Amino acid sequence: MALSGVRVLELAGLAPAPLCGMILADFGAQVVRVDRLSQSAAALAHGDVQGRGKRSLALDLKQPQGAAVLRRLCGAADVLIEPFRHGVMERLGLGPEVLLQENPRLIYARLTGFGQTGKYAKSAGHDINYLALSGVLSKLGRKNENPYPPVNLLADFAGGGVMCALGIVIALFERAKSGKGQVIDASMVEGVAYLSSFLWKSQNLGLWSQPRGENLLDSGAPFYETYRTSDGKFMAVGAIEPKFYNQLIKGLGLNLDELPAQMSSSNWPEMKKKFASIFVQKTQAEWCSIFDSTDACVTPVLSFEDAASHQHNKERSSFIKNDPGEISPRPAPVLSRTPAVPSCKRDPFVGEHTEEILLEYGFTKQEIAKLHSDKTIEIKDLKASL
Numbered sequence: 001m002a003l004s005g006v007r008v009l010e011l012a013g014l015a016p017a018p019l020c021g022m023i024l025a026d027f028g029a030q031v032v033r034v035d036r037l038s039q040s041a042a043a044l045a046h047g048d049v050q051g052r053g054k055r056s057l058a059l060d061l062k063q064p065q066g067a068a069v070l071r072r073l074c075g076a077a078d079v080l081i082e083p084f085r086h087g088v089m090e091r092l093g094l095g096p097e098v099l100l101q102e103n104p105r106l107i108y109a110r111l112t113g114f115g116q117t118g119k120y121a122k123s124a125g126h127d128i129n130y131l132a133l134s135g136v137l138s139k140l141g142r143k144n145e146n147p148y149p150p151v152n153l154l155a156d157f158a159g160g161g162v163m164c165a166l167g168i169v170i171a172l173f174e175r176a177k178s179g180k181g182q183v184i185d186a187s188m189v190e191g192v193a194y195l196s197s198f199l200w201k202s203q204n205l206g207l208w209s210q211p212r213g214e215n216l217l218d219s220g221a222p223f224y225e226t227y228r229t230s231d232g233k234f235m236a237v238g239a240i241e242p243k244f245y246n247q248l249i250k251g252l253g254l255n256l257d258e259l260p261a262q263m264s265s266s267n268w269p270e271m272k273k274k275f276a277s278i279f280v281q282k283t284q285a286e287w288c289s290i291f292d293s294t295d296a297c298v299t300p301v302l303s304f305e306d307a308a309s310h311q312h313n314k315e316r317s318s319f320i321k322n323d324p325g326e327i328s329p330r331p332a333p334v335l336s337r338t339p340a341v342p343s344c345k346r347d348p349f350v351g352e353h354t355e356e357i358l359l360e361y362g363f364t365k366q367e368i369a370k371l372h373s374d375k376t377i378e379i380k381d382l383k384a385s386l
């Protein structure tokens, strides 16, 4: 796999860093998740559902000898992902100056909401806050309604986990030439703002000149909308270009000559009502049979279950099942020679691999026994968990 041989240490955090680590693991990196000891309340609150392909080492970083263990691990690692707000790693004596001095090849990825500097650097926050500060949240939502956060996909995962993974891969690529590591300041505010570059750069085109929910691509236009069907499901319509819009109109059984011009925005509210009154007359399956073989850009809005079993997705094996029978999306994108090979195993238990990881990183059995008796590490008793 593309990233095989890359050693990653991911300090356990909430949603974004686990996705970042999972992406790297899916594409072949050896990812060790450094967990808090399982008795701690914080560990309970960080139940990771994105542990695919990772191993777990349970380590108490608050003990000086625990922090020393991480320093030693970092000496032999390629990448460290840390998901805490600015100042936490420094307080533990694990800041970038220390770790990069010991291993100048280390890529030290700091995945935070607000970044390492600035007024909010030390503030708590979640996806919705980062999205808000980026400006993007102000654009999301329907007409006359409050801004609406589309679950925690945008800042946490797109602007956070994925952007951080991109930064790591770029830094690894650069390191192959320079031999040097570096620090990655991955702020979710900036990550999601960067993703929204099109919105910023298209402002002069008049694409966003109307209030929220009244523009071409934000549910203002009748041809870029979702519509309820007679069985309570929905269809998604994205017929922007005139040649595709014509096919939409045909499929709906309307006559183009009897309708206002597609881009006449003053007619959009009335056209939406017309489309809605037609879509609600047939089931989702009936609409699919009308539109499936056309270029009208009309697709069913699928539930997770339906998405996994949809013919197109099945033909591409877009969803996978692991050994415990859980279904989830296959890693994307698909690389032709070195595709991701996601692990089928269940996610690791906290501390399941502590001993084997420490041995692998050069710790002796005696050192491990001492750390264990000092309660600096935890070694999961698998029999007790199964």
Ligand SMILES: C[C@H](CCC[C@@H](C)[C@H]1CC[C@H]2[C@@H]3[C@H](O)C[C@@H]4C[C@H](O)CC[C@]4(C)[C@H]3C[C@H](O)[C@]12C)C(=O)SCCNC(=O)CCNC(=O)[C@H](O)C(C)(C)COP(=O)(O)OP(=O)(O)OC[C@H]1O[C@@H](n2cnc3c(N)ncnc32)[C@H](O)[C@@H]1OP(=O)(O)O
Pocket (backbone or CB within 6 Å): 011, 013, 014, 015, 016, 034, 035, 036, 037, 042, 043, 044, 045, 046, 047, 048, 059, 060, 061, 062, 083, 084, 085, 088, 091, 092, 111, 112, 113, 114, 123, 124, 125, 126, 127, 128, 152, 156
């Ligand atoms: C919208 C999302 C958030 C979604 C969260 C959900 C995924 C989860 C929320 C509730 C969970 C459920 C619940 O707990 C009940 C079940 C429990 C069960 O076990 C699993 C199932 C559950 C249903 C469970 C399921 C899910 O987990 C939940 C539903 C987001 O937006 S996520 C993005 C958040 N933001 C960031 O990541 C940005 C950067 N980070 C931060 O800003 C802060 O970390 C944050 C997130 C604000 C949290 O602040 P906090 O004060 O808690 O932490 P920090 O200031 O960063 O400091 C960390 C301290 O911890 C110490 N530490 C770290 N590692 C170790 C270690 N190995 N050993 C010892 N100590 C450690 C570190 O030293 C810091 O200590 P100090 O504060 O003393 O310096």
